[in-house]
Every structure is written in structure tokens, then in C-alpha cells.
Amino acid sequence: MEMASTATNHDAGITKVSKVGSGSHRCEIDFSQVEKIEIGRYITSPTFLAGGHEWSITCYPLGNKESANGTYLSLFLDLRSDSKDVSVIFDFNLLDKEGRPSATQLNRTSHVFEKSGYGWGWPQFIRAKDLKESYVVDDHFVVVCTITVLNASSCPVMVPPSDLHLHFGKLLEDKENADVTFDVEGEFFHAHRLVLATRSPVFKAELYGMMHEHSSTDIKIHDMDPLVFRSLLHFIYTDSLPDDEDEDFDDADGDDDSSLITDNILMTQHLLVAADRYALDRLKLMCEAKLYKNITVDTVATTLAIAEQHNCSQLKDVCVEYATVSENYTKIVSTDGFDHLQLSCPVIIEEIQHKINQISIESVPCEELGTESPHRLDESL
Structure with missing residues (x-):
């Protein structure tokens, strides 16, 4: 040829x-x-x-x-x-x-x-x-x-998506060959040192470094809710959030569902703190993105405090913008989260109040300005 x-x-x-x-x-x-x-x-x-x-x-x-x-x-x-x-x-x-x-x-x-x-x-x-x-x-x-x-568009071979996360999730669920146990407020979680150390530099230092957990098979976790630690382990093994936490918060309706939304937001806040604690950057960003899209009057103050303390600049900016809307701010100040924000981040409160004071003219509906709305149709037509 x-x-x-x-x-x-x-x-x-x-x-x-x-x-x-x-x-x-x-x-x-x-x-x-x-x-x-x-x-x-x-x-x-x-x-x-x-x-x-x-x-x-x-x-x-x-x-x-x-x-x-x-x-x-x-x-x-x-x-x-x-x-x-x-x-x-x-x-x-x-x-x-x-x-x-x-x-x-x-x-x-x-x-x-x-x-x-x-x-x-x-x-x-x-x-x-x-x-x-x-x-x-x-x-x-x-x-x-x-x-x-021979190219990708004409290839008849269908390659399925990766299911590695399913296998690692099963490994966590079955506890097969687990070699370390965590005690979180009396609830015990079995895991694998090598998996944890591979995913988190903090776990690597704790489990294989000079820290006292190096030789221990039982480790006590302080200042963390068991549900948060469970979600943390789920992410480490599967690179995803649990199904119930991965759903959109805005799918709920009614007072009971509104309370559920608030609980989910609080859970995400705690998980962001845990992600930062164990240097899980992707999980931290996933939590930040979820909180960014689900700002409410009841939770914005606590979200803002977390954003400030854990260096989430984009989340902080959107929370400040939300809080500087005067009708939002009057409701935010009556929440428990606002008291916490005043104690932990007083400078943020000053920043919000300064921005509110800079807004000299408050927006009102067009009818209250004494003129007809240019977009209103003449009813006589």
C-alpha cells in the first residue's frame, strides 16, 4: 500500500x-x-x-x-x-x-x-x-x-457512566474490612483509614501522621452532629451528597415543608463547616452553592456568619445584598441568627447598616407615586 x-x-x-x-x-x-x-x-x-x-x-x-x-x-x-x-x-x-x-x-x-x-x-x-x-x-x-x-461520533460502543461511587458507597455501607471507628455523640461509624486519608489531608494527618489517632482504632469526634458526620462520610466515599440532601429546597410547600426547608439549610450550613474542617474543597463549594440558591429571612444571618468565618466570599456578598433590602432587614433582626451574627461578626452588621443608609429613596409601587403606570391598559378601550 x-x-x-x-x-x-x-x-x-x-x-x-x-x-x-x-x-x-x-x-x-x-x-x-x-x-x-x-x-x-x-x-x-x-x-x-x-x-x-x-x-x-x-x-x-x-x-x-x-x-x-x-x-x-x-x-x-x-x-x-x-x-x-x-x-x-x-x-x-x-x-x-x-x-x-x-x-x-x-x-x-x-x-x-x-x-x-x-x-x-x-x-x-x-x-x-x-x-x-x-x-x-x-x-x-x-x-x-x-x-x-474511527471517531467518537460514529463509535457504536456505548460506554456507561462511571459507577465507582456506587462500589465505594457499598464499601461504606457494608463496613467490609473497616479499620477505624468514629464515636460521634455516642453514634459509631466504621470506615477505612486509607480511603479517608486519600480524600482528606486532615484525616491523613490524623490517621497516618504524628497525631495521637495514628495508632488508635477508635476516634472520638467532637463538636459535630452525627447526621453531619454521616453526610461527610457519604461524600468522602461517593463524591456526592446523600439523596435527601441533594434535592432542591424549593420543592416544598406549606408551613411544615417550610420548616423542613429551614432544617435542610441548617444541615447544609453545618456540612459546609465540616467540609472546611477536613479540607474537602469540593464539598465546601457544593454546600456554598446550595446555600447561595436558598437564602431566606430565617437563615440568612447564620449563613452570613458561616460565610464570613469560612472564607466564602461569593456567598457572603449575596447574603449582604439580601440583608440590605430594608423590608428583609426588618424581619432578619428578629431572628435568633441575627443575635448570633451580632456577637460573632459585628463588623458585618455595621456594613449592612451602612449600605442601607446609602439607599436614599425606597422603591414603591407605581400607583403611590401619584402618576398612572405607563404599562397599565386604559380600561375604556
């Missing part, structure tokens, strides 16, 4: 090119026309589409090289579209006198077509004498070309 040479093209000879299947095309060639063509001269088929690229077939009836003395017919596949590095598997075959694919003339190869205008194929595809004797019918012979382009 080699690249086709550039020689004079003869338009006559190829009567038509037709698609006969997925990636396969028939090229019918007029034998009496092409047998008159000199050695080193060729005919080229019309372009056809396969695998998202344009191609043509180049045929040298008496070979592409003088040294072969006209003994062989040469066949090449040419990339015609303006593409680069197209990786393909392709083959040429002939139809016998009964119209069936030849059992002996199938030639297949793989090649990367680096750019348009170059061909690849077989200089000695078939002896000219054998072609005439076995494959010419009604003064025609038929070349069948099948092309498979």
Missing part, C-alpha cells in the same frame, strides 16, 4: 457511484473505456459521503507505476473533505460475474488520512488479466468500497 501519485485524470470510465449499505459504496467502471488508458494515468470517481467525510476512489487501470508494465490495476481511497487526521478502516472488493462479493479479492487496511487530497490503497490490487476474465460483465466491473471512520 502507498500514496497515490499525481497523474493526469481521465473523466470517462466510471459510470456511477451508489451507496449500498452503511459506509459501503459501489463504483461501476466501464471496462472498454479504461483499458485504453495508459500506464500511470487514472480515473477518479465522483465524491461520496461516508462517516461524515467526503471521499473518492482513484483507479489506475494499468497501474500507477511504469515498472509494473501494466500488469496490475491499482486502487486508492482519497480523502476529499477539508479534514485532518481522519482515522479509518476501509476495504476494496470486486463483485464476481454473479454479482457476489469476491472471496479472494477483498483487501482491507487501516490508515490515518492526515489531510485532504491524499490517497491510500493498493498499487497491485488485481492482475489486469484476472480482472477481465473473472469480473467484467456487460463491459463493466464493480468495485465495492466500505469505510469505517
Whole structure:
């Protein structure tokens, strides 16, 4: 196989090119026309589409090289579209006198077509004498070309999404080969040192460093709710939040559901603190994003305190903007979270009050301005 040479093209000879299947095309060639063509001269088929690229077939009836003395017919596949590095598997075959694919003339190869205008194929595809004797019918012979382009868009192999998190989640659930136990307010959690140390540099220092937990199989966790620690372990093993915490807060309705939303927000706040404590940056950002999208009057003060204390600048900014709306602020000051914010972050309170004082004109409905709304339709019309 080699690249086709550039020689004079003869338009006559190829009567038509037709698609006969997925990636396969028939090229019918007029034998009496092409047998008159000199050695080193060729005919080229019309372009056809396969695998998202344009191609043509180049045929040298008496070979592409003088040294072969006209003994062989040469066949090449040419990339015609303006593409680069197209990786393909392709083959040429002939139809016998009964119209069936030849059992002996199938030639297949793989090649990367680096750019348009170059061909690849077989200089000695078939002896000219054998072609005439076995494959010419009604003064025609038929070349069948099948092309498979090897790229992501045409690949029929469906790769399922990763299920690694499911396997690690099962490992946590089954406690198989667990080698460390955590006591969180009397509730015990079994885990694997290597998994924890791989995911968290803080756990790595605690479990494999110079800290006292290095040789202990039972470790007590202080200042953390068991539910928060359970969610923390779930993330470490699966890189996701538990299903009940991964749902949108705004799907709830009614007073009971409103209380549930508040509880979920508080849970997310505690989980953000735990994520920061164990240097789980992705979990911290996931919690920050969830809190960012679920700011309420009841929880904005505690969220703001956490954002300030744990360096969540974007969350802090949106909480401050929310609190500086005067109708929000009058409600926020009566919440328990506001008292906590005053004690822990008094500078933030001053910042909010300063911004409120800068707002000189309060927005009101258009009717209260004493003029008709320009968007109101005249009811007399």
C-alpha cells in the first residue's frame, strides 16, 4: 500500500457511484473505456459521503507505476473533505460475474488520512488479466468500497457512566474490612483509614501522621452532629451528597415543608463547616452553592456568619445584598441568627447598616407615586 501519485485524470470510465449499505459504496467502471488508458494515468470517481467525510476512489487501470508494465490495476481511497487526521478502516472488493462479493479479492487496511487530497490503497490490487476474465460483465466491473471512520461520533460502543461511587458507597455501607471507628455523640461509624486519608489531608494527618489517632482504632469526634458526620462520610466515599440532601429546597410547600426547608439549610450550613474542617474543597463549594440558591429571612444571618468565618466570599456578598433590602432587614433582626451574627461578626452588621443608609429613596409601587403606570391598559378601550 502507498500514496497515490499525481497523474493526469481521465473523466470517462466510471459510470456511477451508489451507496449500498452503511459506509459501503459501489463504483461501476466501464471496462472498454479504461483499458485504453495508459500506464500511470487514472480515473477518479465522483465524491461520496461516508462517516461524515467526503471521499473518492482513484483507479489506475494499468497501474500507477511504469515498472509494473501494466500488469496490475491499482486502487486508492482519497480523502476529499477539508479534514485532518481522519482515522479509518476501509476495504476494496470486486463483485464476481454473479454479482457476489469476491472471496479472494477483498483487501482491507487501516490508515490515518492526515489531510485532504491524499490517497491510500493498493498499487497491485488485481492482475489486469484476472480482472477481465473473472469480473467484467456487460463491459463493466464493480468495485465495492466500505469505510469505517474511527471517531467518537460514529463509535457504536456505548460506554456507561462511571459507577465507582456506587462500589465505594457499598464499601461504606457494608463496613467490609473497616479499620477505624468514629464515636460521634455516642453514634459509631466504621470506615477505612486509607480511603479517608486519600480524600482528606486532615484525616491523613490524623490517621497516618504524628497525631495521637495514628495508632488508635477508635476516634472520638467532637463538636459535630452525627447526621453531619454521616453526610461527610457519604461524600468522602461517593463524591456526592446523600439523596435527601441533594434535592432542591424549593420543592416544598406549606408551613411544615417550610420548616423542613429551614432544617435542610441548617444541615447544609453545618456540612459546609465540616467540609472546611477536613479540607474537602469540593464539598465546601457544593454546600456554598446550595446555600447561595436558598437564602431566606430565617437563615440568612447564620449563613452570613458561616460565610464570613469560612472564607466564602461569593456567598457572603449575596447574603449582604439580601440583608440590605430594608423590608428583609426588618424581619432578619428578629431572628435568633441575627443575635448570633451580632456577637460573632459585628463588623458585618455595621456594613449592612451602612449600605442601607446609602439607599436614599425606597422603591414603591407605581400607583403611590401619584402618576398612572405607563404599562397599565386604559380600561375604556
